[in-house]
Amino acid sequence: MTILTYPFKNLPTASKWALRFSIRPLSCSSQLRAAPAVQTKTKKTLAKPNIRNVVVVDGVRTPFLLSGTSYKDLMPHDLARAALTGLLHRTSVPKEVVDYIIFGTVIQEVKTSNVAREAALGAGFSDKTPAHTVTMACISANQAMTTGVGLIASGQCDVIVAGGVELMSDVPIRHSRKMRKLMLDLNKAKSMGQRLSLISKFRFNFLAPEFSTSETMGHSADRLAAAFAVSRLEQDEYALRSHSLAKKAQDEGLLSDVVPFKVPGKDTVTKDNGIRPSSLEQMAKLKPAFIKPYGTVTAANSSFLTDGASAMLIMAEEKALAMGYKPKAYLRDFMYVSQDPKDQLLLGPTYATPKVLEKAGLTMNDIDAFEFHEAFSGQILANFKAMDSDWFAENYMGRKTKVGLPPLEKFNNWGGSLSLGHPFGATGCRLVMAAANRLRKEGGQYGLVAACAAGGQGHAMIVEAYPK
16 A cells, blocks of 8 residues: 555636645555565666667765755865766776766856866866856756766767756855845945935845745745645654665665765765654654744755765766776656746656656556655655646646556655755756666666756656666
């Protein structure tokens, strides 16, 4: 029995986003079961005629750390350089064979806005190797990877390094336009009277963030959880699952993509530091973080501000084999989607999953390892309910039948963004490497990676295990 089997109430189509679900409570015993090794018969491969196969040779990441901890005195290119250096050490790839480097990032440091180039030079890559930086909110690294896939598939390049970085410990502080204008006018004021007059015009809403929807992602997550009737307890239980599975994976040495990083002037960091299994009793004591006092999204069931970087070596299959590499996985079909950024901000996985499956000629039953980005517990559970709803599929997606629910025993088995951390620009590569490494460990063939992103966008990709 899956965790989200429920009767769907018949509601009129006219009730705009007024979905109300009933849901079976999550069971702590069922949610923490160790997934059995996948027994998968070899299915068809997803190779396409006249299109080059693109493979992941390997991928690494720095330990993901809570912002304000060991990385707090660094700059983003320091972390990105560490990921690149770790990738060079892991793969022993000659720097001169890399044709192009692409990194994703979200909140750019003004001094190093093209952080890919700065990090590449710092890691010792040739100054003849081009590099550029992309931004697409939480799927920035996904965009870096798929840009690389396109360059290889089209024959423009053979060897790409793709990655991402985010340093939330030192973000540029940007005020609203009203606040910026007030600060500039204060700087020009010639007398104390003029300054006092300007200061009297200050209002606290000058400090509010400028978003297309005038609300933070946390507010949207809280509204989404309410619309799908996802309770506070269910969200806390899912977050506890994520932290417990991440701790288990860390203790068993399964997070093999993590490479140690010697922080200048400090100790060597060897593991993620945000994995903190708690108890439902302790989690229940936390107050709502966004909608007060009745909201259900808290610090315990949300992803935390994270510093970290990731990098992957992507090649044309024939190039990898000619260089003596045994790739980990193929990067197959992928899909980007967009929807209403106000009421469906975090539903990217629901929309992207069926499209990428149909493009690849697969079904949910063919997927052996699911790796979804966990922005919030409520976001994951709302996506589950949307994917398991014929009504939602028909009224919002233009589909006759529901997408289908990912089996929990195949879902984020080594933890997720709630526990491992979420450096905005770097998470996409972590998801793909988790899928690739899980397929090798568990004996599966296909992985599905999916993520939501600010602006109501989303991404999904099929990862196919490389034959052993």
